[in-house]
Amino acid sequence: MTEIALKTEPTASADAEKRDSLPTRILRNRSVRIGGSVVLAYILVAIVGPHLWTVDPYAQDLLMRLRPPAWDAKGTLTHPLGTDQLGRDVLARLLEGARVSLTIGFCAASIGAIIGIALGAIAGYFGRYVDHAVMFALTCKLALPSLLLAMTLIYFIQPSLTTVVFVIGLMHWTLYLVVTRSATQRIRELDYVKASKLAGANARQIIAWDILPNVAGSLLVVFTTEVAVSILAEASLSFLGVGVPSPIPSWGLMISEGKAVMFLNPWIVMLPGLSLFLLVIGVNLLGDGLRDVIQPQTRD
Numbered sequence: 001m002t003e004i005a006l007k008t009e010p011t012a013s014a015d016a017e018k019r020d021s022l023p024t025r026i027l028r029n030r031s032v033r034i035g036g037s038v039v040l041a042y043i044l045v046a047i048v049g050p051h052l053w054t055v056d057p058y059a060q061d062l063l064m065r066l067r068p069p070a071w072d073a074k075g076t077l078t079h080p081l082g083t084d085q086l087g088r089d090v091l092a093r094l095l096e097g098a099r100v101s102l103t104i105g106f107c108a109a110s111i112g113a114i115i116g117i118a119l120g121a122i123a124g125y126f127g128r129y130v131d132h133a134v135m136f137a138l139t140c141k142l143a144l145p146s147l148l149l150a151m152t153l154i155y156f157i158q159p160s161l162t163t164v165v166f167v168i169g170l171m172h173w174t175l176y177l178v179v180t181r182s183a184t185q186r187i188r189e190l191d192y193v194k195a196s197k198l199a200g201a202n203a204r205q206i207i208a209w210d211i212l213p214n215v216a217g218s219l220l221v222v223f224t225t226e227v228a229v230s231i232l233a234e235a236s237l238s239f240l241g242v243g244v245p246s247p248i249p250s251w252g253l254m255i256s257e258g259k260a261v262m263f264l265n266p267w268i269v270m271l272p273g274l275s276l277f278l279l280v281i282g283v284n285l286l287g288d289g290l291r292d293v294i295q296p297q298t299r300d
Contacts, residue, residue, distance in 0.1 A: 022293070031289030038282025046102050049095035055079075057096040057249050061087035066265050082267055084258065090268065093249035094275055100250050101231050101279060104165050108230035109223055111169025116176025117219065121207045123177070124184025131181075138177055146171045150233065151242045159245045168233050175222050183215040217294040224287030228280045235276055251276045 026032050050057075065087040070080040081091040123134035153167045187193060188211065196206050235252030237243030244250040246257075251272040258268030 025293045026290065029289040029293050031285045031292065033289075035282045035285025035287070035289055038278060039286055042098055042279050042282065043102060045095065046098040049098065050092070053091055053095060055089045055092040057088060057092035058247055059088060063087065066261065066268075068265070069267055081271055082265075084254070084268055085261060088247075090254075090271060093254060094251075094271060096249040097251045097254065097272065098275070098279075100161070100244060100248060101234065101276070104161070104168065104234045104244075105227040105231040105283075107165045108168035108172065108234075109226040111166060112171075112173040112226055112230075113176050113219065113223060115170070116173035117180045117212070119173070120177040120180025121184050121211060124181040125188055125203060125207055125211070127185070134177070134181070138174060141174055147233070147236060150237060151240065154237065154242045159242065161244055161248060164234060164237065164243055168230050168237075171233070172226050172229055175226065176219065179218050179222055180212075180215055183218060184211050187211050187214055221287055221291045221294060224283055224290060228283040228287070231276070231280060231283070 061083070064079065064083050065085055067079050067083040067087075068075045069082040069090075070077050072082075075082065079089050079091070081089075081094065083089060084093070119134050119137070123131040150167050150171050153170075154163055157163050157167070184207070188206075193206060193210050196210050201209075234243055234250065235255070238250040238252030239256040241256065244253055246253060254272040255269050255276075258265070258272075262269040
Protein backbone atom coordinates (compact mmCIF):
# COMPACT_ATOMS: atom_id res chain seq x y z
CA MET A 1 0.00 0.00 0.00
CA THR A 2 2.87 2.36 0.76
CA GLU A 3 4.40 1.74 -2.66
CA ILE A 4 1.08 2.43 -4.35
CA ALA A 5 0.72 5.69 -2.45
CA LEU A 6 4.20 6.75 -3.38
CA LYS A 7 3.52 6.04 -7.03
CA THR A 8 0.21 7.86 -7.16
CA GLU A 9 1.29 11.02 -5.33
CA PRO A 10 3.44 12.44 -8.17
CA THR A 11 0.68 11.73 -10.66
CA ALA A 12 -1.88 13.54 -8.52
CA SER A 13 0.52 16.44 -8.07
CA ALA A 14 1.19 16.62 -11.82
CA ASP A 15 -2.54 16.53 -12.57
CA ALA A 16 -3.15 19.32 -10.08
CA GLU A 17 -0.39 21.39 -11.67
CA LYS A 18 -1.94 20.93 -15.10
CA ARG A 19 -5.35 22.00 -13.77
CA ASP A 20 -3.93 25.23 -12.36
CA SER A 21 -4.29 28.28 -14.55
CA LEU A 22 -1.20 29.95 -15.99
CA PRO A 23 -1.43 33.03 -13.70
CA THR A 24 -1.67 30.71 -10.67
CA ARG A 25 1.40 28.75 -11.73
CA ILE A 26 3.29 31.97 -12.39
CA LEU A 27 2.50 33.39 -8.94
CA ARG A 28 3.40 30.07 -7.32
CA ASN A 29 6.91 30.12 -8.80
CA ARG A 30 9.48 31.31 -6.26
CA SER A 31 11.76 32.99 -8.81
CA VAL A 32 8.81 34.97 -10.18
CA ARG A 33 7.80 36.07 -6.69
CA ILE A 34 11.31 37.15 -5.68
CA GLY A 35 12.28 38.72 -9.01
CA GLY A 36 8.88 40.33 -9.48
CA SER A 37 9.01 41.81 -5.98
CA VAL A 38 12.44 43.33 -6.67
CA VAL A 39 11.35 44.80 -10.01
CA LEU A 40 8.09 46.10 -8.54
CA ALA A 41 10.00 47.66 -5.65
CA TYR A 42 12.32 49.45 -8.09
CA ILE A 43 9.37 50.70 -10.13
CA LEU A 44 7.65 52.04 -7.01
CA VAL A 45 10.89 53.67 -5.83
CA ALA A 46 11.41 55.26 -9.25
CA ILE A 47 7.86 56.65 -9.28
CA VAL A 48 7.32 57.61 -5.64
CA GLY A 49 10.90 58.11 -4.41
CA PRO A 50 11.61 61.53 -5.95
CA HIS A 51 8.32 62.83 -4.51
CA LEU A 52 9.25 61.66 -1.01
CA TRP A 53 12.90 62.73 -1.16
CA THR A 54 12.58 66.12 -2.80
CA VAL A 55 16.28 67.06 -2.85
CA ASP A 56 17.34 68.24 -6.32
CA PRO A 57 19.64 65.58 -7.84
CA TYR A 58 21.30 68.26 -9.98
CA ALA A 59 21.97 70.81 -7.21
CA GLN A 60 25.68 71.32 -6.53
CA ASP A 61 27.23 72.40 -3.23
CA LEU A 62 31.02 72.33 -3.27
CA LEU A 63 31.13 73.01 0.47
CA MET A 64 29.42 69.63 1.02
CA ARG A 65 31.42 67.60 -1.51
CA LEU A 66 32.36 64.00 -0.70
CA ARG A 67 30.36 63.82 2.51
CA PRO A 68 30.16 60.21 3.76
CA PRO A 69 26.82 58.42 4.34
CA ALA A 70 24.87 58.92 7.56
CA TRP A 71 26.16 55.71 9.15
CA ASP A 72 29.68 57.16 9.10
CA ALA A 73 30.81 59.28 12.05
CA LYS A 74 31.29 62.27 9.73
CA GLY A 75 27.99 61.73 7.93
CA THR A 76 24.80 63.73 8.22
CA LEU A 77 21.11 62.95 7.89
CA THR A 78 20.81 65.86 5.48
CA HIS A 79 22.53 63.57 2.95
CA PRO A 80 21.85 60.03 4.25
CA LEU A 81 23.84 58.36 1.44
CA GLY A 82 26.49 61.06 1.21
CA THR A 83 27.43 63.40 -1.61
CA ASP A 84 29.59 63.14 -4.72
CA GLN A 85 32.54 65.21 -5.96
CA LEU A 86 30.28 68.17 -6.78
CA GLY A 87 28.29 68.03 -3.56
CA ARG A 88 25.21 66.47 -5.21
CA ASP A 89 23.02 64.27 -3.04
CA VAL A 90 23.73 60.60 -3.82
CA LEU A 91 20.29 59.36 -2.68
CA ALA A 92 18.50 61.84 -4.94
CA ARG A 93 20.70 60.82 -7.87
CA LEU A 94 20.12 57.11 -7.19
CA LEU A 95 16.34 57.64 -7.21
CA GLU A 96 16.52 59.60 -10.45
CA GLY A 97 18.90 56.98 -11.86
CA ALA A 98 16.30 54.28 -11.20
CA ARG A 99 13.92 56.17 -13.49
CA VAL A 100 16.59 56.42 -16.17
CA SER A 101 17.55 52.74 -16.02
CA LEU A 102 13.98 51.44 -16.00
CA THR A 103 12.92 53.80 -18.79
CA ILE A 104 15.83 52.80 -21.00
CA GLY A 105 15.45 49.09 -20.17
CA PHE A 106 11.75 48.82 -20.97
CA CYS A 107 11.73 51.24 -23.91
CA ALA A 108 14.81 49.75 -25.60
CA ALA A 109 13.49 46.20 -25.10
CA SER A 110 10.17 47.29 -26.63
CA ILE A 111 11.88 48.79 -29.68
CA GLY A 112 13.90 45.61 -30.15
CA ALA A 113 10.72 43.57 -29.80
CA ILE A 114 8.93 45.52 -32.53
CA ILE A 115 11.82 45.07 -34.95
CA GLY A 116 12.61 41.45 -34.14
CA ILE A 117 9.03 40.17 -33.96
CA ALA A 118 8.08 41.86 -37.24
CA LEU A 119 11.10 40.46 -39.10
CA GLY A 120 10.77 37.03 -37.51
CA ALA A 121 7.07 36.72 -38.32
CA ILE A 122 7.59 37.80 -41.94
CA ALA A 123 10.56 35.48 -42.44
CA GLY A 124 8.86 32.51 -40.80
CA TYR A 125 5.55 32.91 -42.59
CA PHE A 126 6.65 33.68 -46.14
CA GLY A 127 9.92 31.71 -46.16
CA ARG A 128 12.01 31.35 -49.34
CA TYR A 129 13.55 34.62 -50.55
CA VAL A 130 12.06 36.71 -47.76
CA ASP A 131 13.50 34.31 -45.19
CA HIS A 132 16.91 34.35 -46.91
CA ALA A 133 16.98 38.17 -46.90
CA VAL A 134 16.02 38.41 -43.23
CA MET A 135 18.54 35.74 -42.22
CA PHE A 136 21.24 37.59 -44.16
CA ALA A 137 20.40 40.74 -42.18
CA LEU A 138 20.56 38.69 -38.98
CA THR A 139 23.96 37.28 -39.92
CA CYS A 140 25.30 40.76 -40.66
CA LYS A 141 24.01 42.02 -37.31
CA LEU A 142 25.57 39.14 -35.38
CA ALA A 143 28.89 39.73 -37.13
CA LEU A 144 29.10 43.26 -35.70
CA PRO A 145 30.15 43.94 -32.08
CA SER A 146 27.03 45.47 -30.54
CA LEU A 147 28.74 47.62 -27.92
CA LEU A 148 31.26 49.06 -30.37
CA LEU A 149 28.55 49.75 -32.95
CA ALA A 150 26.37 51.42 -30.32
CA MET A 151 29.29 53.60 -29.21
CA THR A 152 29.91 54.63 -32.82
CA LEU A 153 26.28 55.51 -33.52
CA ILE A 154 25.86 57.52 -30.32
CA TYR A 155 29.15 59.31 -30.96
CA PHE A 156 28.07 60.50 -34.41
CA ILE A 157 24.49 61.26 -33.31
CA GLN A 158 23.92 63.90 -30.64
CA PRO A 159 24.12 61.99 -27.31
CA SER A 160 20.86 62.16 -25.39
CA LEU A 161 18.50 59.92 -23.45
CA THR A 162 16.35 59.39 -26.55
CA THR A 163 19.37 58.52 -28.68
CA VAL A 164 20.58 55.95 -26.15
CA VAL A 165 17.14 54.31 -26.02
CA PHE A 166 16.83 53.97 -29.79
CA VAL A 167 20.42 52.83 -30.34
CA ILE A 168 20.19 50.13 -27.65
CA GLY A 169 16.84 49.04 -29.07
CA LEU A 170 18.36 48.78 -32.56
CA MET A 171 21.14 46.60 -31.15
CA HIS A 172 18.92 44.05 -29.38
CA TRP A 173 16.34 42.49 -31.69
CA THR A 174 18.06 39.29 -32.79
CA LEU A 175 16.69 37.00 -30.07
CA TYR A 176 13.12 38.12 -30.79
CA LEU A 177 13.68 37.35 -34.46
CA VAL A 178 15.02 33.84 -33.87
CA VAL A 179 12.23 32.87 -31.45
CA THR A 180 9.44 34.35 -33.60
CA ARG A 181 10.77 32.88 -36.85
CA SER A 182 11.12 29.33 -35.54
CA ALA A 183 7.69 29.40 -33.89
CA THR A 184 6.06 30.87 -36.99
CA GLN A 185 7.56 28.18 -39.23
CA ARG A 186 6.03 25.54 -36.97
CA ILE A 187 2.62 27.16 -36.48
CA ARG A 188 2.00 28.06 -40.13
CA GLU A 189 1.66 24.35 -40.96
CA LEU A 190 -1.04 23.68 -38.36
CA ASP A 191 -4.62 22.97 -39.37
CA TYR A 192 -6.22 26.07 -37.87
CA VAL A 193 -3.87 28.32 -39.86
CA LYS A 194 -4.77 26.47 -43.05
CA ALA A 195 -8.44 26.86 -42.12
CA SER A 196 -7.94 30.62 -41.76
CA LYS A 197 -6.39 30.74 -45.25
CA LEU A 198 -9.36 28.87 -46.68
CA ALA A 199 -11.70 31.29 -44.91
CA GLY A 200 -10.07 34.17 -46.79
CA ALA A 201 -7.76 35.62 -44.13
CA ASN A 202 -4.73 37.43 -45.49
CA ALA A 203 -1.14 37.09 -44.24
CA ARG A 204 -1.38 40.07 -41.90
CA GLN A 205 -4.51 38.74 -40.23
CA ILE A 206 -3.08 35.24 -39.85
CA ILE A 207 0.14 36.54 -38.31
CA ALA A 208 -1.68 38.92 -35.97
CA TRP A 209 -4.51 36.66 -34.83
CA ASP A 210 -3.34 33.07 -35.29
CA ILE A 211 0.45 33.06 -34.90
CA LEU A 212 1.63 35.82 -32.57
CA PRO A 213 -0.83 35.04 -29.72
CA ASN A 214 0.64 31.53 -29.58
CA VAL A 215 4.17 32.92 -29.36
CA ALA A 216 3.37 35.56 -26.73
CA GLY A 217 4.55 33.44 -23.78
CA SER A 218 7.98 32.78 -25.26
CA LEU A 219 8.33 36.42 -26.31
CA LEU A 220 7.50 37.56 -22.77
CA VAL A 221 10.44 35.51 -21.49
CA VAL A 222 12.68 37.07 -24.15
CA PHE A 223 11.44 40.54 -23.21
CA THR A 224 12.46 40.18 -19.56
CA THR A 225 15.90 39.01 -20.66
CA GLU A 226 16.31 41.95 -23.02
CA VAL A 227 15.26 44.43 -20.34
CA ALA A 228 18.17 43.29 -18.19
CA VAL A 229 20.54 43.33 -21.18
CA SER A 230 19.42 46.86 -22.13
CA ILE A 231 19.94 48.16 -18.58
CA LEU A 232 23.47 46.72 -18.54
CA ALA A 233 24.15 48.11 -22.03
CA GLU A 234 23.15 51.60 -20.92
CA ALA A 235 25.33 51.34 -17.82
CA SER A 236 28.28 50.17 -19.93
CA LEU A 237 27.86 52.98 -22.45
CA SER A 238 27.48 55.60 -19.73
CA PHE A 239 30.54 54.25 -17.91
CA LEU A 240 32.53 54.59 -21.14
CA GLY A 241 31.31 58.16 -21.57
CA VAL A 242 29.11 57.70 -24.64
CA GLY A 243 25.81 56.92 -22.96
CA VAL A 244 23.44 59.18 -21.08
CA PRO A 245 25.09 62.64 -21.04
CA SER A 246 26.03 64.34 -17.79
CA PRO A 247 24.50 65.62 -15.55
CA ILE A 248 21.59 63.16 -16.03
CA PRO A 249 21.89 60.69 -13.12
CA SER A 250 22.74 57.35 -14.71
CA TRP A 251 24.10 54.58 -12.50
CA GLY A 252 26.80 53.77 -15.04
CA LEU A 253 27.78 57.44 -15.23
CA MET A 254 27.82 57.69 -11.43
CA ILE A 255 30.24 54.76 -11.28
CA SER A 256 32.39 56.34 -13.97
CA GLU A 257 32.48 59.70 -12.20
CA GLY A 258 33.27 58.11 -8.85
CA LYS A 259 36.06 55.79 -9.94
CA ALA A 260 38.70 58.51 -9.45
CA VAL A 261 37.96 58.69 -5.70
CA MET A 262 36.65 55.17 -5.11
CA PHE A 263 39.53 54.09 -2.86
CA LEU A 264 39.00 56.92 -0.37
CA ASN A 265 35.22 57.20 -0.85
CA PRO A 266 34.01 53.74 -1.89
CA TRP A 267 30.31 54.44 -1.34
CA ILE A 268 30.23 56.65 -4.45
CA VAL A 269 30.85 53.55 -6.60
CA MET A 270 29.37 50.85 -4.38
CA LEU A 271 25.89 52.36 -4.03
CA PRO A 272 25.08 52.75 -7.76
CA GLY A 273 26.83 49.44 -8.47
CA LEU A 274 24.73 47.65 -5.85
CA SER A 275 21.55 49.29 -7.18
CA LEU A 276 22.37 48.14 -10.70
CA PHE A 277 23.27 44.63 -9.52
CA LEU A 278 20.03 44.11 -7.58
CA LEU A 279 17.85 45.40 -10.42
CA VAL A 280 19.49 43.15 -13.02
CA ILE A 281 19.32 40.15 -10.67
CA GLY A 282 15.62 40.83 -10.05
CA VAL A 283 14.82 41.07 -13.75
CA ASN A 284 16.78 37.89 -14.50
CA LEU A 285 15.04 35.99 -11.69
CA LEU A 286 11.68 37.13 -13.06
CA GLY A 287 12.64 35.98 -16.54
CA ASP A 288 13.94 32.60 -15.29
CA GLY A 289 10.74 32.00 -13.35
CA LEU A 290 8.54 32.87 -16.33
CA ARG A 291 10.63 30.55 -18.51
CA ASP A 292 10.21 27.67 -16.04
CA VAL A 293 6.44 28.12 -16.03
CA ILE A 294 5.80 28.97 -19.69
CA GLN A 295 8.52 26.77 -21.22
CA PRO A 296 9.04 23.93 -18.70
CA GLN A 297 10.69 21.76 -21.36
CA THR A 298 13.71 24.10 -21.33
CA ARG A 299 14.53 23.51 -17.67
CA ASP A 300 17.72 21.62 -16.86
